[in-house]
Amino acid sequence: MAPSRPTIKDVAARAGVSKSLVSLAMRAPDRVSPARLTSIRAAADALGYRPNAAARNLADRRSFTIGVLVQDLHNPISAEVIAGVQRQVRASGYHTMLVTGSADADLERGEIEKLLEFQVEGLIIIGHRMPAGARAAIDGECPTVIISRAEAGIMGLDSISNDDVSGARMAVNHLYDLGHRRIAHITGGSNQVALLRRTGYEAAMNSHGLTANIACYEGAFTDEGGYRGTHLALASPNEHSAIFVANDLAAVGALAAIAENGRRVPEDVSVIGYDGMALGALRSIGLTTIAQPLASMGADAADLLLQRIGDPSRPPGHVNLEPRLITRNTTSAVSR
Amino acid sequence: MAPSRPTIKDVAARAGVSKSLVSLAMRAPDRVSPARLTSIRAAADALGYRPNAAARNLADRRSFTIGVLVQDLHNPISAEVIAGVQRQVRASGYHTMLVTGSADADLERGEIEKLLEFQVEGLIIIGHRMPAGARAAIDGECPTVIISRAEAGIMGLDSISNDDVSGARMAVNHLYDLGHRRIAHITGGSNQVALLRRTGYEAAMNSHGLTANIACYEGAFTDEGGYRGTHLALASPNEHSAIFVANDLAAVGALAAIAENGRRVPEDVSVIGYDGMALGALRSIGLTTIAQPLASMGADAADLLLQRIGDPSRPPGHVNLEPRLITRNTTSAVSR
C-alpha cells in the first residue's frame, strides 16, 4: 500500500536492463542470456518484487482465474466438492476465486457480477438453487458448469450431477432387500434435486409393487427438515419400518426424531440418507447412505470447464455420475 | 473471451460522449447531467457493459478485495467463521477472495502469493497452523489478521482468538460442578491452540486440588484423533467419569469410542468438547461444548482488518473473546 510495491520497472533499473527484458525473463527464462537472467533475478529478489496480477490480466486479457460460487457453505458436502475443484484447477495452472451465495438472490447475483468483473474465465456453481445472476453466464458471457443441478441441461450449460433418480432407487432397493416394505420418504423440499430423489423413491416403490405404501413427508435439506419430517412420519399410523431421507444432513435430524420417539435405529427403524457427507461416516453417526463421488464431481467439473474454456464452441456436456451405496449402522434387516 | 467484452469506450461511442464522462457517470452519477446520464446508462445496458476490474484496480492502485486463507475447510467451524467474515467485508463495500490451505506448505505459500499478486488489501487467515507464506505478510507487505492463533501476538499481527485457557477451565469447572473428579483430557496435538487448551485443563485441575488426577491422552483436532485418544483413556485403569476433548470434531470421535467400549454417555461418562460447531447441536449428537463466538470472530476479524487498512500505522490489536458453555446432552452429574 503505502510504500507502493516495486514494479517491473524498478527491477529493470536495478538490473540495468529494460522493462521488456525483465518481463521476458519472468515468463521465458530460456530466451534470456544466463548472465542477465541471474542479475535480473537478483534484482527482483532484492527488491521483493511481486508481479501485479491486475496489470498482467489487463495486458493478457485473461485472468487464469475461475470463479466458484458455493450456495450452501454450511452443508459439509460443499467442502468436499470444493476440495475436488481446487485440486484440479490448481493442477491446470489456474486458480480459484470463491464466493458464497446466500438466500438473498440479489446478493448472489452481485457476487456473480463481481466474479465476472474480475474477468474470471469460467464459473463453477455448487448448489441446488438456480442463482439469479447465472442468467448472464448462460447468455454466453462466460463458460459455466453447474454441479448438482440436474435441470442445467435445459439451459445449455455444462453440468455435473449424480443420477439422483437412480440413487434413490438404490436406497429403496437396499431397504427392500433387507425385508422392509413400509418405507417412508422424507423429502428435501421442492427443488429439482429433491424432486428427482422423490421420483426415484416412488419409481422403486412402484416397481416393487409397493405403490400402496408410498408415503412422502415434507422435509428439507437440513437437520431441522429431516427432524420435522420424521416426526410426521412416526406420528402416522403407517408404522414405517424404514425411512429414506432426502439427504444426509436431514437424515441426522431423522435419527434424533426417532430417538426422541423412543425407537431405536436400526432395530426398530432403518434410516438411509443421501450424499455421502464425511460426517456421516463419523463413528457415532455411522449413517448408511447413497454416496455421491463428491471430490471427483468437483474435479470433473473443473475438467469440463477447462475444456470448454479451451473450446467455447464445444457443445455442453453433462456428466451424470453413478452414486453408490455405503452400508453403515443405520440400516438392518426388518425385525418383524 | 472470444467476442471481447464491450469497454467503456464502446459505451462512450454509442452514447456519443467521451470515455471519461462514462467513467464519471459510473462512479459519480450526480456530477453528470441527467440527460447524458440516462443515455449513457442506456448505452451501457444495450451493450451489456460490465466494468473490467483488472483495469480499474490497476488505475486505482487498489483492489477493494481482501484475501481469506482457510486452512481447514473440512472443519465445519470454518464455514461459520467464513460467513461472519463475508458478511462484514461485504457490508464495507469490499469483497473476499477465498483460497484454501493444505498440509502442503508450498501450496499454501503459493496461494498466499497469488492473493498478494492480486493486490488484496488485506489478509485474513483462519486456522491453527502458521502458514509458511505468512512471513511475507508479516514483513509489512499487507495488513493481516489471524483468527484462532494465539501466538500471533508475538509476530506483530492483528489477531482474533478466544481465550482457550479460560475456555478449558470452564470445561473442567462444569464437569467439576457436576461432581466429576476423575476428568481426562484428550489433546488436540502439538499446535498452539491445543497446547493452550491443555494448559487450561491442567490449571483448572490443579486449582481444584485434582493434580493427581490429571491425565492427558494424545489426540488430534479430528474425529479420528478423538476416537483414538478416548480409547486410550478408557483402556487406562483410571476409570475416568468425564472427558474433556480438545475440540468438537474430536469429541464426536470420543462419543463413538465410548459407545464401542460399551459405556453410555452421559450416564457412564460425560463428554465435553470445544468450539461450538453447529453440527454439535444436531439433535442426535447434542454435544455439550465450550462455544467460540465463531461468526462474530469472523466479523471482528474483518473489522480489525478494515481498520488497519485505513490506518496501517495502527498498532496490532488482539481481540480475545470469551467462549461460553453450552450444556446439551453429553454431560450429567456423576452417578456414583
Next chain:
DNA sequence: GTGAAAGCGCTAACAC
C-alpha cells in the same frame, strides 16, 4: 538477445 514503443480498460487531473 535486447530495447523502444504501443496499448490493455480504466481513472484522474486538468483545461475548456
Next chain:
DNA sequence: GTGTTAGCGCTTTCAC
C-alpha cells in the same frame, strides 16, 4: 458539465 491527456504495471510486436 464535458472532453483531453496522462498514466497505472505489464505484455508484445517489431526493429536493431
